[in-house]
Amino acid sequence: DGGITQSPKYLFRKEGQNVTLSCEQNLNHDAMYWYRQDPGQGLRLIYYSQIVNDFQKGDIAEGYSVSREKKESFPLNVTSAKKNPTAFYLCASTRGGGGWNEKLFFGSGTQLSVL
Amino acid sequence: QKEVEQNSGPLSVPEGAIASLNCTYSDRGSQSFFWYRQYSGKSPELIMSIYSNGDKEDGRFTAQLNKASQYVSLLIRDSQPSDSATYLCAVNGEYGNKLVFGAGTILRVKS
Numbered sequence: 274d275g276g277i278t279q280s281p282k283y284l285f286r287k288e289g290q291n292v293t294l295s296c297e298q299n300l301n302h303d304a305m306y307w308y309r310q311d312p313g314q315g316l317r318l319i320y321y322s323q324i325v326n327d328f329q330k331g332d333i334a335e336g337y338s339v340s341r342e343k344k345e346s347f348p349l350n351v352t353s354a355k356k357n358p359t360a361f362y363l364c365a366s367t368r369g370g371g372g373w374n375e376k377l378f379f380g381s382g383t384q385l386s387v388l
Numbered sequence: 389q390k391e392v393e394q395n396s397g398p399l400s401v402p403e404g405a406i407a408s409l410n411c412t413y414s415d416r417g418s419q420s421f422f423w424y425r426q427y428s429g430k431s432p433e434l435i436m437s438i439y440s441n442g443d444k445e446d447g448r449f450t451a452q453l454n455k456a457s458q459y460v461s462l463l464i465r466d467s468q469p470s471d472s473a474t475y476l477c478a479v480n481g482e483y484g485n486k487l488v489f490g491a492g493t494i495l496r497v498k499s
Binding site: 313332 | 392396410422424427429430431432433434437439466474478480486487488489491492
């Protein structure tokens with residue numbers, strides 16, 4: 274079955290530690306996205322990529338970094354500089370070409386917590 | 389003013405009733421509007437999209453859009469306990485360069 278796989282489901286970060294959230298898709302989608310969700314708040318865009326080897330900052334990119342070396346993969350690095358990273362992180366994809374009018378396909382999410 | 393506003397709820401309705409969820413947005417140039425359903429601890433799933441003024445029906449769901457009033461709503465007929473979830477409204481920006489989500493409305497359907 275095609276879909277988006279996020280791992281791990283739960284992740285714990287220690288102070289001063291960088292962590293990486295994995296996102297892999299086999300939908301052959303061009304565009305991929307990372308969102309952060311905090312309780313009682315809407316999804317906020319961290320980074321997005323519309324094509325391999327290219328990505329743009331979203332609304333809350335500070336303290337995060339990404340890469341898009343392969344079409345299928347869009348890992349998110351949460352750096353030690355990021356304060357209050359505890360949140361539910363969602364990876365999503367769209368076929369691409371339709372801009373923000375397209376349906377988002379979401380992965381199952383990663384809950385990141387700070388020890 | 390938030391770009392996309394929703395009443396956080398919870399909205400409680402009895403089983404079989406109509407649930408009405410509302411969303412207002414600030415960008416008058418917005419063109420695309422989406423409703424996503426999110427169960428607790430799960431990822432959102434798209435249930436409706438609407439692009440022009442009026443009503444759009446899909447099964448028990450009806451999306452209503454009024455661009456003049458900057459208002460989009462979702463009606464759920466014959467509500468079921470399985471409809472209990474958080475409903476997220478999402479609106480794209482005037483230039484199609486961003487998608488903004490509301491904070492969501494919690495719906496509880498009581499049997």
